Amino acid sequence: MGVHFVSWNYDQMGIVATLELEEECDNTVAWQRFYPDGTIALLPLNNKFSSLVWSTTLHHSKELLSLTEQEFIDKLNESLWRTSGKNFIVEESTKAFDQFMKVLNLSSTKERQLPPKIIRCKENSRASFPLGFGHATNYVMKGAALVGDAAHRVHPMAGQGANLGFGDITCLNEILGEAAYCGSELGSLLYLKDYETRRQRRNVPTMLAIEGLHRLYGTDSPPAVLVRSIGLQAVNALQPLKGLIKSFAAS
Structure with a gap:
């Protein structure tokens, strides 16, 4: 066409896999762990299986793909359960914020x-695939239209790439x-x-929000960690806002 x-690469790879859980359960919760070099996301498929998207550096992705299946599973479980190093100032600040929310009867604990x-x-x-950002300045021309990844690419951390395409x-x-x-003719x-106007009005703000989250969670700088920690606490405590975000993400 x-x-x-407009595009740029993140110098990261996304490792995907279908995972079997140890126990069959009410598997309805999506999990994400954030590290400075990437994100681990588990998305429920059914009561026994989840889908993995592990975003990480090029070097680390090669290491992970070279592991045997059992070595890979061990590394994944270790990363999911590992307790990250904590910053004292950030910890105390988030505790103080939680106490403040309790006073307002809005505790997120x-x-x-x-x-x-x-x-x-x-x-x-x-398997693996390269990660990057991309957006077509125009989605249409006479007789043709772009949809999904042909029109836009986002980081998989928020799980919104498929939703935008749908x-x-x-x-x-x-x-x-x-x-x-x-x-009228279909290609009018x-x-x-x-179509282009409607979708760009919806896609562009979502893509910019995801890009902002990617940058915010891609650092272990204490101020950034504090901002995102308090932000999550606030969203979790304010149910109307939380519901609005869920509704927007699912639409």
């Missing part, structure tokens, strides 16, 4: 949940339905431009 595509233990990878499910498809389907109902640029 000759569309200009709940019983701590623990990640599931992984026992194996589904055979031949381990949103594109839903919107384009509605637009084409409107064109057909009005007797007038209708396709409406």
